[in-house]
Amino acid sequence: MTLTTVLFDADGVIQRPTVDWRSTLASYVPPGRPAEEFFLDLMAAEQPSLVGKGDFRTAMAEVLARWESTAELDQVLDLWHRFAADDTVVAMIQELRAAGISCHLATNQQPYRRAIMHDERQYGAWFDQTFYSCDLGVAKPDPAYFKAILTAIDRPAGEVLFVDDNAANIEGAREAGLHAEQYDLDTGPAALRTLLTSHGLPLG
Template structure:
């Protein structure tokens, strides 16, 4: 088995929220309203825009109207900006690339968040290529998402490893023929290093040596 490229998910793998966004969303509601149902409504409304269908901002506005939320749309949308890349995780990506292993971003995002990640924060500098679901017109866990990427990078599925924090997405990748593993940042970046090392990839299991 030779892994010739690695696909990394974004949320939960290389970046994490900087606020408790679900708790914040709950503050926008009346006491008699269910925060869990509100969050579910928002997540469901996001679905079409992840595949490039419809405008995420319009979808959120419709949810706020349905729940009679008076908080301005811009304030609600700002929660989707409250995240940050984890330097130790980015170091892993750069270490692999420096060793000659192509690394690609493979993430479900709507255009609003893609603009933040790709255009404002220049995530593309950390990866050989970036694949956002809203651009591909299909989202994980659909096997078609992964097959589109394989065609773009011209790799056989058995030569590619995919890392994601969502088991359903990992199952979709495996259905498409890729090697795939579940990892979440809460496990610690050393676990990610060990996982990659287990696939024979040129990565230090304890991080870069001091002074390098």
């Protein structure tokens, strides 16, 4: 079946951090406390808000209090702003759209980050539709996430390619019947172009 649609993940595919998250977070941990455990606690606290449950800011504040961190909440939240899209990848997506291929954003994000991406940085202008896990109420790698998108775009799974940097997400997409390929932005946009053209997608 000919591909008509591509779903793109955000972090690691379209955009990358502009700061070293781990070293920055480590500076917020009191002396003698394990920085890696602090990082994992923050990530765990974020999980409910990725599917639209709970308040992200409240969850982060609770972690800071639990760890007796001297960092201000806004200082930590600022890290979620520290990312940049790759212009070459964005241009590639526009090239596909101009050739008649539907392109959609498919990303796990909580409402705070969604507002940055969608409202402040206007990611919606780059895609036919955008699908944030916090809006769908389900997150990758759950196959239900992909099935919800298929319903929204009204396309059979066999016409859709999903690109993500996470192996578990790739497996979830394949379980839902999509074509899926793993790609990491650190390998360079040229590798993404090769991947897409290998599926017969119209890129020069």
